Amino acid sequence: MDDTKLTTVNLLLESDVGTAAWEWGTSSDTGETYPIFLLKVFPGEANTLIPLIHIKAITIAPRFLTEPVALVIVLYSIGDSDYLYETWINHYSIELPSPFVKLVEMEKLHFAIYEESPTPQRIITINNSANWQTALTSVSQYQSWSMEAFSTAKATCCQKYSKQQLWQLC
Numbered sequence: 105m106d107d108t109k110l111t112t113v114n115l116l117l118e119s120d121v122g123t124a125a126w127e128w129g130t131s132s133d134t135g136e137t138y139p140i141f142l143l144k145v146f147p148g149e150a151n152t153l154i155p156l157i158h159i160k161a162i163t164i165a166p167r168f169l170t171e172p173v174a175l176v177i178v179l180y181s182i183g184d185s186d187y188l189y190e191t192w193i194n195h196y197s198i199e200l201p202s203p204f205v206k207l208v209e210m211e212k213l214h215f216a217i218y219e220e221s222p223t224p225q226r227i228i229t230i231n232n233s234a235n236w237q238t239a240l241t242s243v244s245q246y247q248s249w250s251m252e253a254f255s256t257a258k259a260t261c262c263q264k265y266s267k268q269q270l271w272q273l274c
Contacts, residue, residue, distance in 0.1 A: 154183030
């Protein structure tokens with residue numbers, strides 16, 4: 105496990121239940137890297153989750169925001185829960201390479217479920233049904249933006265729309 109992933113997992117574990125993120129994972133069989141979604145649940149909850157994940161990747165165009173940033177929010181729910189997990193992906197992040205090209209190619213998506221340990225309690229794999237090509241096409245239309253512009257656009261979006269409103273948009 106590299107230092108970046110360890111940092112992401114540590115931040116996740118220090119966060120509230122319901123927090124989600126994404127990170128690059130590495131296959132132990134092939135050495136290939138792939139994006140993996142990480143989420144934190146209550147202790148004892150990981151093994152009781154119904155492994156049915158509904159996922160939507162939503163792109164919010166700059167015309168709805170104050171910054172020239174195309175935001176991508178990934179929303180997902182597990183089982184019959186009404187709770188929506190959210191993960192924001194910054195295509196032009198200086199910290200992580202964009203996952204969109206790989207997400208377009210992937211047949212399966214992986215979700216690492218964490219409780220209190222830095223080792224995932226459970227990994228759920230689902231068919232990749234999200235429209236990543238639309239997200240990739242949308243974000244690629246814009247010049248790179250700064251982390252500050254991304255953070256400002258994200259904050260503006262969060263003030264304007266709830267997760268439930270965004271889920272209903274698609």
